[in-house]
Each structure stands twice: as structure tokens, then as C-alpha cells.
Amino acid sequence: MQVIFLKQLSYDILIIGGGFAGSTAAWHLSRKGLRILLIDSKPWNRIGDKPCGDAVSKEHFDNLGMPYPEGEQLEQKIEGIKLYSPDMSTEWTVRGEGFEINAPLYTQRILKEARDRGVDVMDLTTAMRPIFEDGHVRGAVIFDRRSNEQSEVRAKVVIEATGYSKSFRSKLPQEFPVTEDLDERDADIAYREVAYTKEDIEEPGYLKIFINQTTSPGGYWWYFPKGRDKVNIGLGIQGGMGYPSIYTFYEKYWSQYGPDVDRNKMIVKGGALVPTRRPLDTLVWNGIIVVGDSGYTANPVHGGGKGSAMISGFCAARTVLDAFERGDFSSASLWETNICYNQRYGAKQASLELFRRFLQRLTDEDINYGMRKKVIKEEDLLEASTTGDLHLSVAEKAMRVIAGIGRPSLLYKLKNVSQYMKEIKELYKNYPESPEGLKRWNAQVKGLISDFEKAMSK
Numbered sequence: 018m019q020v021i022f023l024k025q026l027s028y029d030i031l032i033i034g035g036g037f038a039g040s041t042a043a044w045h046l047s048r049k050g051l052r053i054l055l056i057d058s059k060p061w062n063r064i065g066d067k068p069c070g071d072a073v074s075k076e077h078f079d080n081l082g083m084p085y086p087e088g089e090q091l092e093q094k095i096e097g098i099k100l101y102s103p104d105m106s107t108e109w110t111v112r113g114e115g116f117e118i119n120a121p122l123y124t125q126r127i128l129k130e131a132r133d134r135g136v137d138v139m140d141l142t143t144a145m146r147p148i149f150e151d152g153h154v155r156g157a158v159i160f161d162r163r164s165n166e167q168s169e170v171r172a173k174v175v176i177e178a179t180g181y182s183k184s185f186r187s188k189l190p191q192e193f194p195v196t197e198d199l200d201e202r203d204a205d206i207a208y209r210e211v212a213y214t215k216e217d218i219e220e221p222g223y224l225k226i227f228i229n230q231t232t233s234p235g236g237y238w239w240y241f242p243k244g245r246d247k248v249n250i251g252l253g254i255q256g257g258m259g260y261p262s263i264y265t266f267y268e269k270y271w272s273q274y275g276p277d278v279d280r281n282k283m284i285v286k287g288g289a290l291v292p293t294r295r296p297l298d299t300l301v302w303n304g305i306i307v308v309g310d311s312g313y314t315a316n317p318v319h320g321g322g323k324g325s326a327m328i329s330g331f332c333a334a335r336t337v338l339d340a341f342e343r344g345d346f347s348s349a350s351l352w353e354t355n356i357c358y359n360q361r362y363g364a365k366q367a368s369l370e371l372f373r374r375f376l377q378r379l380t381d382e383d384i385n386y387g388m389r390k391k392v393i394k395e396e397d398l399l400e401a402s403t404t405g406d407l408h409l410s411v412a413e414k415a416m417r418v419i420a421g422i423g424r425p426s427l428l429y430k431l432k433n434v435s436q437y438m439k440e441i442k443e444l445y446k447n448y449p450e451s452p453e454g455l456k457r458w459n460a461q462v463k464g465l466i467s468d469f470e471k472a473m474s475k
């Protein structure tokens with residue numbers, strides 16, 4: 018195949034990846050008088066199409082001023098979540114509004130709106146490698162599969178939204194701060210199928226989550242209705258643990274969680290990875306902002322990453338607009354992205370990483386006990402997932418009453434976890450105000466995580 022080389026293009030902003038993170042950034046940056054190019058390797062009608070549970074909380078749309086999914090973009094309004102203990106004897110209901118979406122249709126709608134407001138969108142186009150000069154990202158060499166052309170795109174800022182692949186930032190020199198890699202144990206391997214059901218679903222407004230360390234070690238099973246007769250069913254397990262393949266788990270246990278699923282009427286299936294850690298230590302450096310899964314923005318406990326991808330895209334857009342006012346695209350000028358993101362989500366996310374590390378160590382018996390005895394209550398769980406604060410009034414009371422007869426070591430650890438969660442959240446709330454403070458702050462974070470690990474392994 019002959020590649021035609023090398024057209025030169027010039028933009029203010031190059032956005033690589035048109036998933037939830039990249040499309041949100043484009044949407045918020047459009048109509049601001051800037052020349053913006055968004056590229057995605059996928060053909061237009063597949064942008065936004067990736068293995069996902071497709072559940073997104075309503076608050077993200079409200080907080081960021083994004084339009085709600087509507088028409089075919091909205092498959093089911095969510096009223097709450099039902100959470101089941103491993104032995105299925107305890108069912109908790111946590112109320113909260115959300116949407117079960119058709120992700121490709123919603124993403125393409127957002128991109129179309131951005132395009133109508135002047136953003137250039139090129140599908141079937143891949144960023145092959147960065148243009149990196151004088152310690153700054155200055156753009157990318159891109160390949161357009163439709164025209165078979167390679168071009169050099171120069172831009173003042175690159176917004177890297179390549180998802181879990183990290184396919185652009187991973188090609189930057191290793192000493193460049195945003196190249197930080199992830200430990201496989203800080204990711205979930207997840208798989209899902211979307212299929213019709215044999216009968217109508219009883220309560221389509223409720224997402225079901227099943228915790229069980231045998232059928233989904235370090236993760237959970239989900240059953241997310243997409244209307245009365247369609248469901249997204251799948252599971253996630255912790256990565257890097259040497260477990261059997263995700264498909265082995267799916268084939269063995271799917272009928273336990275979705276007995277009504279008609280696999281002969283399957284619409285789509287597939288698996289992917291999702292990061293379950295605190296965000297990248299810095300989402301920015303000279304000339305680049307990393308957003309979405311590539312910046313490790315997903316929720317460490319439940320792996321939901323669409324809302325936080327939107328938050329990071331929003332923060333990136335806001336910062337870039339200020340950077341253009343200043344005419345400065347250095348790490349210092351783009352730094353506000355970190356502060357915006359950590360205040361809105363990253364601090365809670367860091368505290369939930371510790372909670373996730375704790376939960377993954379529990380046995381099914383611990384979880385059965387904890388849920389039955391309400392060591393943490395539904396409201397506490399909701400509070401923890403909204404703010405990252407774990408309130409232990411009940412556990413403390415329980416400790417006094419049942420120490421000796423219950424599971425004092427579990428309760429003691431839980432109290433310890435809540436303290437560490439508070440401390441790491443504080444550290445993230447006091448994120449350094451400029452790049453100079455990053456090294457010191459980072460050493461504090463690493464020290465705290467190492468202390469936490471020691472405390473948990475006692």
C-alpha cells in the first residue's frame with residue numbers, strides 16, 4: 018500500500034479520540050473562535066461504540082451543562098441500584114437517577130453538535146506519533162485511512178483522549194510526566210453482552226449489581242436493563258491476578274445472574290479494560306492534556322468512567338480557553354486542569370482507590386456479614402460513592418456492641434480504611450498549585466499508599 022506523505026495542517030487544538038472524554042472537550046470548546054480538529058480511528062457510525070455497561074448518573078449532565086440523552090440515545094431511565102450480597106440473602110436499594118444510554122448515538126450527537134459549531138471532525142484517522150520538540154508536544158503525525166494520506170498536524174495544545182489504549186501519550190519520551198503507566202492490578206478486565214430477554218423485565222428502572230468473590234473476583238456482575246426486554250449483562254474482575262479468562266467466568270455464571278437472557282437474540286458482545294486507580298499524577302504537561310480513561314479517570318470502586326471522562330473533558334476545555342487568553346501552553350499554564358479535576362472528582366477517586374483495595378481483600382463471608390449487619394449502610398455507601406467519605410457511625414457502634422462475637426478485625430480495618438481515605442482525599446484537595454510542587458506531593462501520596470498497604474496486610 019502506498020502512503021501519500023506529508024500534508025501540513027495547522028490548528029489551535031488537536032483532540033485525539035472522540036469517546037465521552039474527547040467529545041465533551043470538543044463540545045465545550047466549540048464556538049469559541051478556536052480552530053479545532055478532532056480525530057478518531059473509528060468510522061463515524063462506530064464512534065462511541067465500546068464495551069460498556071452504558072449506565073451514567075444524571076448528575077454529571079447537570080453539573081457540566083451537557084444535554085440529556087433523548088430519543089434513541091436514551092434506552093432506559095434509571096431510578097436506582099439494587100445491590101446483592103454474595104449469598105443473595107441481603108438486597109440493598111440505593112436510589113439515584115441516571116440513564117442507560119445508547120453510547121454511540123449519544124456520542125455522535127455531541128460530536129455532531131460540536132461539528133455544527135465549527136469543530137473539524139475526521140473519522141477513520143489515527144494519531145500515529147507525537148510531534149515533540151523542545152520538551153513540548155507540538156502536534157501529531159496522523160494517518161487518514163479514507164484518503165490514505167499521512168499529515169503533520171501542528172497544534173498549540175493536544176487533548177489526548179485515547180481511552181485505555183493510551184495510544185498517543187505512551188509514545189512520548191518516558192521522562193515526560195504524563196507517560197505514567199499503570200499496574201495491571203489497578204485495572205479491571207470486563208466483558209458484557211447485550212441481548213433480548215425471554216420475558217419482560219420486572220423493574221427495568223433498577224440496575225442490579227451482584228458482589229461475589231467467586232463468580233467475579235475483585236469485581237462484580239451487573240444486570241442493566243435497556244428497556245423492558247433488553248439487557249446489558251456482564252462482569253468485571255481485577256486484572257493482574259492470574260485469574261482464568263473473563264470468558265470462562267462469563268460462560269460459567271451468566272445464567273445465575275441473567276436467567277431470562279436469550280443469548281440466541283444477542284445484539285452485541287465484547288470485553289475491554291477499565292482503569293480503577295487514582296487519576297494520573299498530573300493530567301497535563303507542556304502542550305498536552307490527558308483526559309478520560311487514558312488519564313485513569315474512571316471510578317475505582319464501580320469502574321464507571323463515562324461521567325468522570327466528561328468531567329475531565331470539561332476541565333480540559335475550561336483550562337485551554339484560559340491558556341489561549343494567556344498565549345501560554347506550558348505545564349504551568351495548563352495546570353488548572355489538575356486542580357479543576359481533582360476538586361470535582363479526583364480527590365474522591367483517590368479515596369475510593371483505597372476503598373477498592375480494601376474491598377478486593379474481603380471474603381464472601383466478610384461481605385455477607387457486613388451487608389447483613391449493616392456495618393456500612395446503604396446511605397453510607399451512597400455517600401462514599403458520591404463524595405469518597407466513608408462514615409462509620411454504624412460500624413463504630415457495632416464495634417462496641419459486637420466486638421468479640423462478630424468480626425472485630427474486619428471492623429477495625431474498616432475504621433482504619435476510613436481514616437486513610439480521609440487523609441488521601443485531603444492530599445488531593447491540597448493538590449500543588451504549580452508543577453514545582455508535584456514531586457513532593459507525589460512522594461506524600463506514594464508514602465500514604467504504602468502505609469495503607471502495610472496496615473491492610475496486618
Ligand SMILES: Cc1cc2nc3c(=O)[nH]c(=O)nc-3n(C[C@H](O)[C@H](O)[C@H](O)COP(=O)(O)OP(=O)(O)OC[C@H]3O[C@@H](n4cnc5c(N)ncnc54)[C@H](O)[C@@H]3O)c2cc1C
Nearest residue numbers: 034036037038058069070071072144180207309310322323
Ligand atoms: C465492560 C465495561 C463496562 C463498563 N461499564 C460502564 C458503565 O456502565 N458506566 C460508565 O460510566 N462506564 C463504564 N465503563 C467505563 C467506560 O466505558 C469508560 O470509562 C469510558 O467510555 C471512557 O471514555 P473515553 O472517552 O476516555 O475513552 P473511549 O470511549 O475508549 O474513547 C477513546 C477513543 O479514542 C480513539 N482512539 C484511540 N487511540 C487513537 C489514536 N491513536 N488516534 C485516533 N483515535 C484514537 C478510539 O477509537 C476511541 O473512540 C465500562 C467499561 C467496560 C470495559
